Amino acid sequence: MSASLRLRSAVADATERLSVDPDRTTAVVAAMLGIDVLWWLLLYGGHVPMPGMTWLMMTADVPMAAPGAMERAVFHVGTLEAVVGYTIMWGVMMWAMMQPAMTRFTREYAAAYRGSGLGAVRALGAFLGSYYVVWLLSACVPLLYNAVLPGGIYGVTREYTHLVIGGVLVLTGLYQLSRFKRSFLRTCCESVAPHSDGPVRALQRGLNHGVRCVLTSFGIFFLVMIFFGEMNLVWMVALTGAVTIERLPSWGEELAVGIGAVSLISGLVVLLARPELPVPFVL
Template sequence: MSQSMVSDRASQRAFFGVSALLFAASAAVTIVWCASMSAMGEMPMPGGWTMSMAWMRMCGQTWTGAAASFIGMWVAMMVAMMLPSFTPMLWRYRQAVGRTGETVETGLDRLTALVGAGYFFVWALLGVAAFALGVTLAALEMQLPALARAVPIASAVVVLIAGALQFTAWKAHHLACCRATPGRGCMLQALPADARTAWRHGLRLGLHCSTCCAGLTAILLAMGVMDLRVMVAVTAAITVERLAPVGERVARVIGAVVVVVGLVLIVRAMRTG
């Protein structure tokens, strides 16, 4: 076995080993965060549902501090949820940079980290938007009982729409880009080995990925951003549709399941409303 092959295998083992450690650490932080939020309890609301304390300030906490805490936890949660499907995309990037023929071994890890930073920067920005939206809606729901009573059916409708999105060409296009499927104009070609390209590539992946996951992320926000069961289900759906050999077909199957769940939730909300 040549020295080059040994080095490549060692690099591959190190890459996937670090990825596994990052996943374990982010998953542990997410579990601890969810447990701490659950220990604080939830606020009962008109309509028979409860509001998560994630949208509230703690005693003595400023809104800036609350936002920073939420975004930090949001990023940790996104790392845990997205890393299983993002790791193969990072590995394809390393291979694409290697195809340039440049000597980049010493800087390849740094470039890979920049791609990851750009990717999760997009998710962090979405966390800012999610916090602003969540806090605004929470304030309105506490002031307007009629709006609060409409939340269960509104959440169910969000789930139903998210399931329907799984069948669209828009979803198929962005899923193909995340999967780097040939023939869709998104296949990853050889890339220059420089920091600017790495950062921009990470941003591009983050935009495609967040757009592709818009419906599934909406389910997470609608059903309970602190609910570990919903997190696990959404993570599994995202991972399977990205990594399965027939991803588009899997996405449609997931969509059918989500539509059924949405309809069941609508019926339940109407009966209890």
């Protein structure tokens, strides 16, 4: 047997062993993972707007990972451009953290589509586009916190560290254990019924699913992450893992309850025992 024939035989054998069919669902999973890598590269490569960062770190002497640091910087700049820049930064960050959790659902959404491959691409593109918009607009939550809290997120957390951190953990625990949260989680984990969504219907479904995802993750992202410091890489990775595993249909609800119980107990310990907390406030 010639060398070329042996090479072709080896390639064919390796392909057969891999047993990967380039079908619709495989393409969706690969695309979701690839897009997620893009979001993380944009975020940590410094390719997203970070208004007020020079002032924050050079003049205010506040680390980027401090609670409320990004919001403090935006409010210092105080322009519409700064708010828009922050919103873009927040959107990319949330897309990066939610993309793994959405991979299973988007795979099922594509698999349940009854129509051509091009139709599936259009529907999925519209669905994800409106879903991303919801997370982009959720930037208003931390900005609202910063506007109404005395001294902003940074100021109130630094002044009353144990009260704020302990209270946030207790509230997150109660939220995780609530029927409200668990009902939304079941919706996120349910199977997708066969459909033939056009772009308009897909946009509507993406908006609805995005709102449900925000509510499902409210305690984790809009309490714990914000008041522990949203630009803390360790917390970002840990919370990304938590919301991803929560959405596993088999035992995600059990994890949500477990996170709730641990958060509640931890919050009580912080409030009562007042241990030293690894929260950075100055460089």
